[in-house]
Amino acid sequence: MLPWITVDETRTADGTVLTLARRGTEWEVLFDGLVLMSSRAHGSEEDLARLAFARAPHARTVLIGGLGLGFSLRATLDLLGPRGRVVVAEQSSSVVDWNRTHVGGLAGQPLEDPRVTVREGDVRRRIGETPAAWDLILLDVDNGPGALIHDANAGLYDARGVAACHLALKEGGALGVWATGPDDGYVSRLRRGGFDASAVRVAPRPGAGGQKHVIFVAAKARARGRR
DSSP states (O other): OOOOEEEEEEEOTTSOEEEEEEETTEEEEEETTEEEEETTOOHHHHHHHHHHHHHSTTOOEEEEEOOTTSHHHHHHHHHSOTTOEEEEEESOHHHHHHHHHTSGGGGTOGGGSTTEEEEESOHHHHHTTSTTOEEEEEEOSSSOTTSOSSGGGGGGTSHHHHHHHHHHEEEEEEEEEEESSOOHHHHHHHHHTTEEEEEEEEOSSTTOOSSOEEEEEEEEOOOTTOO
């Protein structure tokens, strides 16, 4: 079997070591030595976009938190109309660079699409900038609301974070959140925050058995009397 080779490595502001590794045609990004994302299993990242668009099929403005290996972005672009636009908020400049120089081909070079703008920094800042700015908000920045990659991200999923997402979405818009497992408390917070919310179990890749990932999908209702 081919060995894993470290292609590049960087340290985030909080001291976390991010590693880009390759074995043959397979790629991984590791977080302090733990696999954070892999080119072998990206079906659930694509489902994040698919399930969110199912709740807001005419979406034209999309905010994505977390670039990863670009699979969620690619699925979004494939579902988005030609006049749509996507803003990707990514904390790590290295992850952006890796997509441009090493792994962009995995998802068909999504950063080269003219509908895409990359904004380096915290997605919470983008969420809080302008009310009713987005048709869709897709979050893939942690392993779930209760399995944080960075402790500071807790503010995305608590009651204030839910309220901020609700305010940032247009009427009829939807929030999608990727997770490794269920979180009933988060679903309850979404519902208390005015969303029609559910948790959908999805396979990490087509045909995969065993443990399922979870996509939280939350739709913001339209005001009464509007269509």
